[in-house]
Amino acid sequence: MIGQWFPYTRLRRDQNCTRVTAFILALLQALGWIFLRLESPNWQALQAQHKRLYPHLANKRPSIGDPLRYAIQTVWLLFVRPIDENHQRRQRARRRFRARLFDLLKVVQRPWNALSDAFARLPSTISPQLDEGSRKWSAMRWKTRKVLYIAIGIVASVLILICVTEPFDYLAQLVFVILLWAIAMLVRRMPGRFPTLLLIVLSIIVSCRYLWWRYTSTLNWNDGLDLTCGLILLAAETYSWLILILGYVQTSWPLNRKPAPLPADTREWPVIDLMIPTYNEELAITRGTVYAAMGIDWPKDKLRIHLLDDGNRPSFKAFAEEVGINYIARADNRHAKAGNLNHALTLTDGELVAIFDCDHMPARSFMQLTVGWFMADPKLALVQTPHHFLSPDPFERNLGTFRNRPNEGELFYGLVQDGNDMWNAAFFCGSCAILRRSALEEIGGFAVETVTEDAHTALRLHRKGWNSAYLRIPQAAGLATESLSAHIGQRIRWARGMVQIFRTDNPLLGKGLSLFQRICYANAMMHFLVGLPRLVFLTAPLAFLLLHAYIIYAPAVMILLYVLPHMIHASLTNSRMQGAYRQTFWGEVYETVLAWYIARPTTVALFSPSRGKFNVTAKGGIMEENQFDWRTARPYLVLSALNMLGLGFAVWRIFTGPKDEIITIFVSVLWVIYNLLIIGAAVAVAAEVRQVRQTHRVQTRLPGAIKLSDGHSYPCELVDYSDGGAGLQLNEPLQLPVGTPVSLIVQRGNREFLFPGTLTRSGGLFMGLSLSQLTPQQRVEFVQCTFGRADACHRTCSYGVTRASRCAPNTVTPRRRPTMIRA
Template sequence: MRLALTRVMVVLTLVSGTVYVSWRWFFSVNWENWWIAVPLVMAETYALIDAFLFGITMWRARRRGEPPEPPDPRHTGVDVFITTYNEPVDMVLATATAAQAIDYPHHTWILDDGDREEMERAAQAAGVGYITRSVDWVDQPRHAKAGNLNNALFRTDGEFMLILDADQIPDRRILHRTLGYFEDPAVALVQTPQWFSNVTDSDPLGSQAPLFYGPIQEGKDGWNAAFFCGSNAVLRREALMQLGIVGYVRETERAVDRALSASGRLLNRSIRRARREEDPAGPVLVSVRDAVLQARAELDGGAPLADVTYGFQRQVDSAARTLVQDDFRAIAADLAAIEDLPVEIDQELGSVVIDEAALTRLAERDWSPLGAVESVRELIRVVDVDRSDEAQPMMPLATVSVTEDMATCMRLHAAGWSSVYHHETLAHGLAPEDLRTMLQQRLRWAQGTLQVMLRENPLVQKGLSVGQRLMYFATMWSYLSGFAAVVFIAAPVLYLCFGVLPVNAYGLTFLALFAPYIIFNQIMFFVVGYGVRTWRGHQYSLALFPLWIRACVTAAANVWFGRPLGFVVTPKTRPVGGTRFPVRLVLPQLVACVVLVLACVVGVVRLWTGVTDSYIGTGVNVAWVAYDLLILSVIFEAALFRAPQPEPTEPTEPTEGQVV
C-alpha cells in the first residue's frame, strides 16, 4: 500500500514538475534579464532532475524481511577487520573486544595504519590479530583506508570480511543476521545502517542520516544498487579478489596499449625518413608498423593480453632477423669499402691518415634501421607488469577516490555481482560532535563521490544496468546542488531590492503551475519518509552550499590537474575547547542570511511606497526568502551545538540487533 501511494505521488510530482519547468523555459524566461533568468530556470531544471532521480530511486523501494539463516560455520571462514589510523587505543580496543564477542566463529583483526607500538601491545594482550603495512608500502602511494584494507586482504584468508570503523561497536549477532544472504552466490556485499549512539534526538549536525539509511538505501536495493558505505558491511573475498585481478589486467593492457602507441609514432617517423632516402628497409618497417596496428586492434577486440604480446613480439623478431641479415651484408660491404680507402702513414705523427673525401663518403653511407625496430621491441618488453609504482600489483578495493567504498561497489555491480541492504542496526558508532569535524567529514564524502563521477562516470560504465547507472548518478548529482542554491538565494534578493524580474510575470498562471508542483513534491517526501526524520537532510542539502561548491572545485582540480586533496581522518574524540561561535565556518551562510533579511525589508518598503505594485511577486519572493532562512538556520544551530558530556556507565553486554 505504501509503495503504491509512493508511486502515485512520484507520478504527480514529476508530471506537475515537468509542466511547470517546460512553461518556465518556453513561456516565462525574461530574456531582458537573461543573466539571472537563465541561471534561475537552469537551477529549477536541476531541482526537477533531482526529483526525477529521487522518484526513480523510490519506485522500487525494497523492504526486506527476516534474513536467511547463516551458513554452517564449519565451512565458512570470516575475518573481522577494524580499520584505524590515529584513534585512541582504548576506543579501538573496545571495538575489538566487542568484535571478539560476536557469536559466529571468526577471526578479529586490528588494521593499524598508524603502525603504533602501543596499539600492537594492546592487541596482543587482548588476543586480537594485528596487521600493519608491509615494507612493500615504503615510499609508495598509501591510498588511505583502501590501501589499509588491500594490504590486509593479502595477509588473511577468510571467505567473508566484516569491515568496521574504529568506533563502530558491533552487535554480537551481526554475522548471524547478514551471512545468510551470501547463500546466493551472486551476492558480494551486505550493508547495514550506520547508527550513532552519541547523537541527540534533535541531531543538529545531521549525522544520523535516517533518509539515506532507510528509504534511499532501500530504494537503491530495489535496483540492485545498494551502496557499500565503508563500515558495518560484510563482503565476499572472492568478489574483491576478482576486482583486483580484473583491475590488474586492465592496467597492464593500458600499459601495453601506451607502448604500442609510442611504437607506432616511432615507426611512422622512421618510415617517412626511409621513404625520403629510398631506404630498401622501408617495407620491413611498414610490416612492423602494421603489426602494431594489428596488436592494438586485437587488444580493443578483447583478445587475451598474453596472446597479443606474444604474437607481436614474434613479428618484430622476424623483422629484426631480416634487418640483421641485411646489416651483415651492409657490414661486409662497409668493411670492403674501408679496405679500399686510401690510407697512408704520417711519419711525423706516427698515425694513420685517411683521405678526407673518402671519410666523408663513409659518414654519409646509409646504415640499417635495426635500431628503430629494437626500440619497438624494447618498449613492449619493459612494460611494468609488476606495477612498480604501487606497493601491490593488485588493488582489490578501488583507489581512484578518497571514498573507496562507492567506487569499489560500483565496480562490483559492473562485474555482475549483487548487493543487499539489510535495514537493521547491528553496530553503534560515534558521530562528529562539533561543526568543524562534521564539515571535514562531509567535504571528504563529497570530494570522493565527485572524483568517482569524473573518473568513472556511471552513465558510461560497461556492465551496469540502467537502474544501477541512475542510482549511482543520483548520489553524484546531488553534490552539484551548491551552485543551484546560490541562484535560489540571489534571485529573490535581486527582485526585492532592484525589481529585476527573472520571470516574465508573477501572476495567477505562475501560481497555478508552481503550487501543484511544490505541494505534490512535499507530500511525496512525507509519504516516503513517514515515521523518519528527513528534514535535517533536506536542510543540509542546501545549507552546506559553500562546502558542495568547494568539493566540486577541488575534486575537478584533483582529477584534471593532479592537485592533491589531502586525506583527513574524521576525529572520533571530543574536541577540546571550542566554546566560541565559529564565525569563519559559517561566514557565507551568515552573509546570505543578512542579505536575505535586508532584501525582505527593502521589498516590503518598495511595495508600501508604490515603487512596485506586484503583490503576488513580492509575496512569492518574501515567502521564498523565509524558506531560504529556514533552510539556512540549521547551520547556525549546528555551530551553537555542544555535545552533552557522557555519563559514566558500567560496561554492558552488546544487545541484540535493533531494527530501525
C-alpha cells in the same frame, strides 16, 4: 556651509554620534537621496507621522542599530498592526467572514470525509479482484505481456506529454491543479504501494509541467540582466527537478530484505576475516570495537580479528597482543584506508571479509544475520547494514533534537539503501559490511583512485556482474562527528569523492550496469552537486528586490499557479515516502549548512578529479564550554544579512515602486522569509553545545541487580551505560553513601556477569555506578553485555516511528533458523 547640510557633520555635532555610527548613517542617507524619491508626497506624509509611527526612535540619539529597528517596525506596521481609522469595523467584518467560511467548510467537509474514507477502504475492497487479475497477468505468455507493456507505456507517455505541454490560461490552470491536488489528498490516506506510485506520477506531471512552462514562457530574452539571472535560476531548478525524478525512481519500491538462514551444519560456515582499520584514533575508542568483535556469535576457529594500524603505534600493538587478536601494520600510509585494507587482504585468506571502523562496535548477531545471503547467492559480493550512532551529531546536539527527530543519515540508511537494494545497487559504505574475498580479488581490491573508496568499490563490483544486498537492521553502533566543522569536513570528503567517481568512472557510461543501477549511482553522485543550486535558491529573490531583475518573467498569479503545485505535490509525495526518515524543513537545513562548503570542492572535482586527499574524521573529542563557531557560520551570516537587506528593499519598493508589482514583491518577501528561517536554523547549528564526556552514555532499559559486600542483592534496571559506568534505577529506595563498593549483575543469554564498581551518586531510586576498576577480561565482558548485545541498537531507537519498530527482532523471520541469536 557644507557642514550645515552634510549628514556626517550634523550627526557628529548635533546628535553626538560616534564616528562609525555617523559614517554608516550618513552613507545610508546619501543612498536614500540617490535611490529614493524623498520629495514625493508619500515620503513627506511618512515623515510627518514619524513620531507616531516610530515613537521609540523619534527622540533618541541615533545608533548603529537604527536601520534594523526601522526595518522591523516597518514590517510590523505593514503586516501586523493596521493603522487606518476603520480598524474595528474591518475586524468585525473579518470575523463575520471567517464564521461564514467555517460554516461553508463544515458543509463541504462531510462529503469530503466520506469520499476519503471510501478511498481508504478501496484497497481491501478490490484486493481479491487485483489478486485474480495478477494471476491472469502472470499466466500470459511473456511476448503478450511485453506487447501490452509497450502499448500501455506509449499511451501513458502520450497522455503525460499532453498534460505537460498543453498551455492553459489562469482559470484552466487553476482547475487543473485543484483536480490533481484533490486526487493526491484522497489517495494519500490509502495504504499500500499503489497510492505511493500514483502520488509519484502526479508529482512528476506537475513538476514536468512547471519546468516546461519555465523553459517556454518565463525567460525575458530582451533584457540581458533578466535573462542572465533567469537562466541561473532555471539551471538550479532543472538540477533539482532531475534529482527529484531520479530520487522517485530510486526509492519507489524499497525491498526491505530479510536475513537468509544459515546451514544447520556449522562446518559449512565460511571463515571470516574481521578487519578494524585505524590511523590516528585513540585507543580508548578502538578498544570497545575490538571487545565487541571478540563477542560475535560465530565459531571461534572461523573468525579472525585483525587490527589494521596505519599509525604504527606500540600501544596498539601491545593491546592486540594482550587480547589475542592479529596486529597488522605497514611501512607507509599510501592510499589511506583503501591501501590499509588492500595490504591486509594480502596477509589473510578468509572467504569473507567483514569491515568495521574503529568506533563502530558490532552486535554479536552481525554474522548470524548477514552471512546467510552469501550462502544463498554465490554471486553476492556485499552485504551492507546501517550506520547507527550512539552519540548525537552536531545538528542533534546543538539543536536539541537527539532521538526525537530523524537525523541527517536516516534517509539514506532507512530508505535510499533499501531502494537501491531493489535494483541490485546497494552501496558499500566503508563500515558495518561484509564482502566476498573472491569478488574483491577480481576487481583488484578496494578502489584507491578516489577519496570515497567504498562507493567506488561497490560500483566496480556491480560492473563485473556481482550482486549486493542491504539489511535494514542496525548491527553496529558508532560515534557521530563531534563538531560542526568536523561534520562538514567529512561531508566535503564524501562530496568530492562521489564527484570524482562521476568524472573518472561515470556510471552512465561503460558496460556492466543495468539501467536502474546507473540511475541509482548517478543520483547518489549528482546529489552532492547541490551546493551551487542551493546557494542560488537562497539568493534568487534578491535579484528582483535589489537589482529589479525579473528572474521569472511572468505575472505573479501565474507564478503561484505553477510554483505552488510543484512544491506541494513534491512535499506530499516525499512526506509519504520519506516521512519516517526525513522532514522537509530539516532536509533544507542540512543542505544549507553544507552548501557553501561543498560547492567549491565539487566544482573543482568536476573539472579536475585528481585533486583532493583523504582526511580522517575526528571522533571522541570534547568541548569544555558552549561556544559559537564564527568561522563556520560566516557564510550563513552573510546570507542572512543579504536577505535582510532584501526585506528592506522590499519595503522601499512597496512605497516607491509601481502598484502592479505589489504581488510580485509579496511573493519575493515570502521567499526571503522562508530563506531566513532556513538560514537561521543553519546559524543555530553553529552554536556548539558543551560536551565534556570522554565516553558517551547510551540510554537503555536492561534488567539487572546490585550486590552489596554483605551479600544482599537488590533488583534494578540499567537506564544508561558507558564504557566507564552505568546509571541504575531501583525498584524501591535504598540509602547508601557515595563511595560504597557494590557489584553490578547483568545477564546475557543464560550467563550472569558480575562487575565490581563504586557508587558515585546515590539518592532514592536512582544511582550512579563507576566501573573504572574492571580487569581487562571484565571490560571485555561488560562491552559484550551492553554495546555488543544483539538488541543493543534496537534499544537505542531514535524517534517517532522508531528504528526499533522498523527493525525489531520479530521482523527477522528467515524460513528456518538452525541457530539461536542470543542477546
